[in-house]
Amino acid sequence: MTRLVQRANEYRRRHGLLALPRELCLRTYRRLFQNWHYVFACDEPPALCTPPTGLRLLHCREPHGLPDAYREQIVRELSVAMNATLNHDFANRAELFVALDGDQVAAIQWVRFGCHVRSWFVPLRADDFVLFGGTTLPRFRRRGIMTWMIVDQTRYALQRGGRGHSDVKVWNTPAIRAVECAGYRRIACLRPLRAEP
Ligand SMILES: CC(C)(COP(=O)(O)OP(=O)(O)OC[C@H]1O[C@@H](n2cnc3c(N)ncnc32)[C@H](O)[C@@H]1OP(=O)(O)O)[C@@H](O)C(=O)NCCC(=O)NCCS
Numbered sequence: 001m002t003r004l005v006q007r008a009n010e011y012r013r014r015h016g017l018l019a020l021p022r023e024l025c026l027r028t029y030r031r032l033f034q035n036w037h038y039v040f041a042c043d044e045p046p047a048l049c050t051p052p053t054g055l056r057l058l059h060c061r062e063p064h065g066l067p068d069a070y071r072e073q074i075v076r077e078l079s080v081a082m083n084a085t086l087n088h089d090f091a092n093r094a095e096l097f098v099a100l101d102g103d104q105v106a107a108i109q110w111v112r113f114g115c116h117v118r119s120w121f122v123p124l125r126a127d128d129f130v131l132f133g134g135t136t137l138p139r140f141r142r143r144g145i146m147t148w149m150i151v152d153q154t155r156y157a158l159q160r161g162g163r164g165h166s167d168v169k170v171w172n173t174p175a176i177r178a179v180e181c182a183g184y185r186r187i188a189c190l191r192p193l194r195a196e197p
Pocket of ligand 1: 147
């Protein structure tokens with residue numbers, strides 16, 4: 001309950017009081033009636049083109065690989081809950097990719113291999129992997145950054161010989177477009193067992 005109030009307060013601070021009731025209704029509606037995920041798989045992504053706007057990538061396997069300045073920016077621009085999320089995902093053996101535009105974080109995405117996933121939408125082998133938590137910071141959106149990230153991280157993880165997977169909520173059109181443009185195909189539409197891989 002406290003967490004819900006904190007999140008509502010944070011939303012109000014970022015988007016204004018008038019936007020809050022609409023967001024609460026939308027979230028409740030989605031939770032009750034649209035709580036389905038498209039499950040995607042990929043064996044062969046398209047060729048990797050040049051990164052948009054000269055981005056460079058940081059690959060962090062452990063929390064101390066992520067400089068404090070970047071962590072602070074992620075938390076400030078996305079949500080205070082990101083601090084706990086980052087700790088949780090590193091602790092559960094996920095690898096973080098951070099796209100940087102100069103000294104600014106433009107996007108983040110996680111990769112976790114099947115050997116570190118307890119249960120997911122479909123069975124995973126040890127070298128299969130899941131891309132999750134892909135987020136482009138709001139001021140960098142609609143520049144092709146996430147599509148490029150998905151292709152890049154899929155090509156990285158496929159080197160172990162497995163198959164790529166991802167899941168997206170059925171209402172999340174931008175994420176569905178990004179995953180499909182990056183060469184993933186829809187294999188199922190399922191309700192989640194757990195919130196994350
Ligand atoms: C989903 C998200 C990561 C997309 O990031 P992005 O860097 O803007 O994505 P891209 O620029 O690569 O765009 C990917 C596709 O989505 C489309 N798209 C992007 N934003 C859109 C929007 N608001 N409405 C409709 N389509 C949109 C783009 O046009 C593009 O499709 P196209 O190649 O056919 O034109 C970003 O919107 C985001 O961070 N959302 C919040 C977090 C989230 O939902 N993450 C997904 C978790 S699974």
